[in-house]
Amino acid sequence: MTIRKGSCLCGQVKYSFYADQIDAVSCYCRDCQRVTGSPLTTVVAVSADTLNTEGLTRTFSNRSASNRDVTRHFCPNCGSQLFTEAEMVPGVKFVKCSTLDEPSAAVTTANFWLSSAAKWAPIDKEIACFDENPDG
Numbered sequence: 001m002t003i004r005k006g007s008c009l010c011g012q013v014k015y016s017f018y019a020d021q022i023d024a025v026s027c028y029c030r031d032c033q034r035v036t037g038s039p040l041t042t043v044v045a046v047s048a049d050t051l052n053t054e055g056l057t058r059t060f061s062n063r064s065a066s067n068r069d070v071t072r073h074f075c076p077n078c079g080s081q082l083f084t085e086a087e088m089v090p091g092v093k094f095v096k097c098s099t100l101d102e103p104s105a106a107v108t109t110a111n112f113w114l115s116s117a118a119k120w121a122p123i124d125k126e127i128a129c130f131d132e133n134p135d136g
Ligand SMILES: [Zn+2]
Pocket: 008, 009, 010, 011, 012, 013, 075, 076, 077, 078, 079, 080
C-alpha cells in the first residue's frame, strides 16, 4: 500500500493514510463552497481509525443541506480545511484532496450537489453526476 501524506498551509497539521487508489468525489454544496471559498470541494473517504494526524485541529459543526450534522476540522493557525466528519457516514473522515502532498493522485468518480453549483464552476460531466447526495 502506498502512504499518502498531506498538510495544512502552515504545516502545523499533518496527516497520512495508506491507499493505493484515491477514489474521490467532488461536492458543490453551498456549505463546501462557503467553507473553502471554492466552487467545489474534492474529498476522499478514509476510515477514521486508519487516518494518522499530527497537530491539533479546531472544528466547526453545522447542519448540512440534507439536515444532518457535519463537523469540519481546520488548522487553528492558518485556517486550512482538512477533514470532514458526517453523521450520515460514521467512522469515516473525508480528507480534502487539495491538501494532499500529491493532489493529482486522487481520481474523481462522482459529483454531488450540482443543483447548487455556480454557473461558472468547472464540472467534469464524464463522471457520475448527482443533483444532491446520491442517496438523498
Ligand atoms: Zn496550518
